[in-house]
Amino acid sequence: MKLSLTERLQLINQYRILAKLEPEEAEAYKEFIDILQNAYEPLYYRFTEWMAKDEDAITQEEAQYVYKVLAMFEALHLAIKDNGLALDDQQTHRATFSGFDGNNEGRLLGFANAFCGERRYEDLKRDGEIPNSHGPMRSIYERMLTLWDQMGGIKNHRLTPGQVTQLLEA
16 A cells, blocks of 8 residues: 555644543554654554445345345244234244354355444344344345245235245245
8 A cells, every 4th residue: 555645644634632532542543643753654554443444345146135034034033923923832932043253154144233223123133133043044045035936025024924934934
C-alpha cells in the first residue's frame, strides 16, 4: 500500500485524536503513528489486518441465498403459528432455524447477523443473534429452498399446513 505524505499526515492526526479518545488503545495508536511518521511501508498492513480482504467479500448470490433462507423460515414460523399447527418433536426440531455453521459458513453467519441487526427476524434469533449451527446447513436449506420456490417462494408468505409439512420433510 502506498500513502502520500498528505494521507500519512491525515492518518497521524486521526490516530493522535483516537489515542486521546480511547486511552486503552493509545499504545497501538502510537505504534501506528511511528510507522506512518517513518514511512515504514512494509508495516502498513497492520492498519487493515483486522479487516476482511476484498476477495473475502460476500457475493450478491450469497446475500440473496441468506435473504431467501431467512424469509423461508419466517414464512414457515408464521404458517405454523397462524394455522395453530401441532408439531411432533422431529418437526419442531426441523422448523427451528439452526442458523449457519460458523466454521464452514462463517461468511453467511456473519452476514446474516449484520443484516438482521437488532430488529429483523427476531423469531429466528437466539440470545439476540442468528445461531451458529455447528454443522453445515447449506444442503438442507437448498433442498428446502427448491421446494419453497416451487410453492411461490418469497412471494408466498401464506403457507398451507400441507406445504409446511412438505418443507419440514425436505
